[in-house]
Amino acid sequence: MNETSATAAPHRASGEVLLEASGLHTYYGVSHILHGVDFSIRGGETIGLMGRNGMGKTTLLKTMLGLVRPSEGQVKVRGIDMTHAETHAIARRGIAYVPEGRGIFPNLSVRENLLMAARAGVDGQREWTFDRVIDTFPRLGERLNNGGAQLSGGEQQMLTIGRALMTNPDLLILDEATEGLAPLIAREIWSIIKTIRRSGIATVIVDKNYSAVMALADRSVVLVKGRVVFAGDSNALSENPELMHRFLGV
Amino acid sequence: MDLAFFLIQLLNGLQYGLLLFLVASGLTLIFGIMGIINLAHGSFYMVGAYLAWSLSSLTGSLSAAIALAIPLTVVLGMGLERLLFRHLYQRDHLYQVLLTYGLILVFEELRSLIWGDDVHGVAVPELLNYSIPLTENLSYPVYRLAISTVCLLLAFGLYFLIQRTRLGMMIRAGASNREMVQSLGIDIKLIYTLVFALGIALAAFAGMINAPLSSVFPNMGGGVLIICFVVVVIGGIGSVKGALIASLAIGLAETFGQVLVPEISGMIVYVLMAIVLVWRPQGLFGRA
Numbered sequence: 067m068n069e070t071s072a073t074a075a076p077h078r079a080s081g082e083v084l085l086e087a088s089g090l091h092t093y094y095g096v097s098h099i100l101h102g103v104d105f106s107i108r109g110g111e112t113i114g115l116m117g118r119n120g121m122g123k124t125t126l127l128k129t130m131l132g133l134v135r136p137s138e139g140q141v142k143v144r145g146i147d148m149t150h151a152e153t154h155a156i157a158r159r160g161i162a163y164v165p166e167g168r169g170i171f172p173n174l175s176v177r178e179n180l181l182m183a184a185r186a187g188v189d190g191q192r193e194w195t196f197d198r199v200i201d202t203f204p205r206l207g208e209r210l211n212n213g214g215a216q217l218s219g220g221e222q223q224m225l226t227i228g229r230a231l232m233t234n235p236d237l238l239i240l241d242e243a244t245e246g247l248a249p250l251i252a253r254e255i256w257s258i259i260k261t262i263r264r265s266g267i268a269t270v271i272v273d274k275n276y277s278a279v280m281a282l283a284d285r286s287v288v289l290v291k292g293r294v295v296f297a298g299d300s301n302a303l304s305e306n307p308e309l310m311h312r313f314l315g316v
Numbered sequence: 317m318d319l320a321f322f323l324i325q326l327l328n329g330l331q332y333g334l335l336l337f338l339v340a341s342g343l344t345l346i347f348g349i350m351g352i353i354n355l356a357h358g359s360f361y362m363v364g365a366y367l368a369w370s371l372s373s374l375t376g377s378l379s380a381a382i383a384l385a386i387p388l389t390v391v392l393g394m395g396l397e398r399l400l401f402r403h404l405y406q407r408d409h410l411y412q413v414l415l416t417y418g419l420i421l422v423f424e425e426l427r428s429l430i431w432g433d434d435v436h437g438v439a440v441p442e443l444l445n446y447s448i449p450l451t452e453n454l455s456y457p458v459y460r461l462a463i464s465t466v467c468l469l470l471a472f473g474l475y476f477l478i479q480r481t482r483l484g485m486m487i488r489a490g491a492s493n494r495e496m497v498q499s500l501g502i503d504i505k506l507i508y509t510l511v512f513a514l515g516i517a518l519a520a521f522a523g524m525i526n527a528p529l530s531s532v533f534p535n536m537g538g539g540v541l542i543i544c545f546v547v548v549v550i551g552g553i554g555s556v557k558g559a560l561i562a563s564l565a566i567g568l569a570e571t572f573g574q575v576l577v578p579e580i581s582g583m584i585v586y587v588l589m590a591i592v593l594v595w596r597p598q599g600l601f602g603r604a
Contacts, residue, residue, distance in 0.1 A: 182485035
């Protein structure tokens with residue numbers, strides 16, 4: 067991996083509130099999943115979104131991205147109400163999503179997976195080009211003409227992250243990016259996430275490796291049964307075994 | 317069968333196959349990418365033929381009629397996608413079959429009201445209305461060669477669009493994961509509208525250019541629709557390359573079948589389909 071790419075100047079969206087959700091209530095059919103969730107992230111910030119399985123983390127992300135509609139509450143992107151906006155319009159305001167289960171396009175080659183997503187960032191910058199992504203993920207460079215389905219799990223995850231970077235986002239949302247990966251590969255993915263974080267892109271990280279998440283995150287948000295039970299400094303959570311046990315079962 | 321006669325049948329088979337491709341490519345794209353079973357696809361072929369007839373009667377030129385009719389069919393396709401088809405993407409195929417079967421009836425009724433129930437002929441453009449002599453007694457119409465050339469160019473253009481352009485990558489990506497495409501900031505609804513309109517326009521264009529050869533008559537879309545579904549099944553759902561190869565195979569099989577074994581020519585393509593389905597249930601180029 068090219069570590070020099072991690073030494074970028076403070077990011078252009080630094081400090082601006084990029085994504086803000088307030089009072090979100092979301093249902094799947096009759097199941098009430100989110101119960102008045104508040105969430106916000108600023109440019110350059112890293113937030114660990116944690117909680118046990120089924121607590122509403124992915125639903126919160128999907129609701130903020132317009133993939134699931136809330137029954138109540140508001141989602142603002144860069145200060146503009148986008149609660150009822152289409153997903154593509156939300157993404158175009160500088161938000162990239164790496165979903166649980168990866169979401170590569172198996173019928174496209176690695177090169178095509180990357181090129182189809184390429185666009186300038188909100189301010190017209192193209193800091194992440196095809197070459198820079200390949201430089202960051204050399205394994206992908208070796209498999210450019212392979213179909214997405216022919217990649218290993220780790221390579222697929224790199225492709226999904228690389229593809230998200232091709233959109234030149236200000237905020238990258240990673241949902242279970244290391245799930246199901248061998249420890250060595252997972253370590254490589256964490257290293258890449260660190261590089262992305264250092265480049266100044268804000269990140270929301272959802273992962274079961276809580277210690278790794280809290281080591282990276284400026285702030286942590288914990289969901290229990292669709293409610294925010296903790297939102298604050300990551301150290302305050304990681305250094306409190308009682309809270310860790312009560313909220314996360316560890 | 318002497319060489320000249322064989323050559324004529326070969327050219328006829330290729331021309332018929334390429335024309336089928338124009339209709340079937342739209343059907344396979346709409347089915348494979350948007351998941352819509354469009355039974356009304358043949359109706360757009362009919363609409364194209366009737367537009368070619370009525371507009372060429374008005375303007376006195378088939379070329380002018382085609383130039384006017386293409387934008388009309390694109391607008392028709394976009395309008396129908398936005399008004400009707402868009403609401404069916406997430407629905408079961410049964411809803412799609414019901415709606416599109418209803419559309420066939422609506423189109424036939426409208427055709428009867430607007431253009432009547434008579435059979436009409438469309439004149440071959442003057443510029444192409446001659447034949448190339450192959451032997452002393454046999455010649456081949458230039459118009460058929462022109463149709464084949466246009467179809468081939470469109471086939472290459474479509475292949476280039478789907479396989480070599482960013483828009484094509486987005487279209488193919490949309491076939492595998494619609495939600496993910498949206499999450500990358502791409503307006504999948506707009507892409508679907510474009511794909512649908514393209515498919516409709518291709519079917520209608522096939523009806524337009526074939527009108528001088530086939531005449532224009534009620535229910536002419538039905539036969540084309542069935543054979544195009546056979547093409548889609550043989551080629552593999554969603555595969556433009558598969559549609560091209562299957563169209564050519566069916567065009568040649570039907571044409572030579574009618575000459576060599578006329579008693580069973582009607583069933584040849586269905587036997588071909590059955591063999592392919594047993595051998596490769598997903599079609600020649602379909603994904604398993």
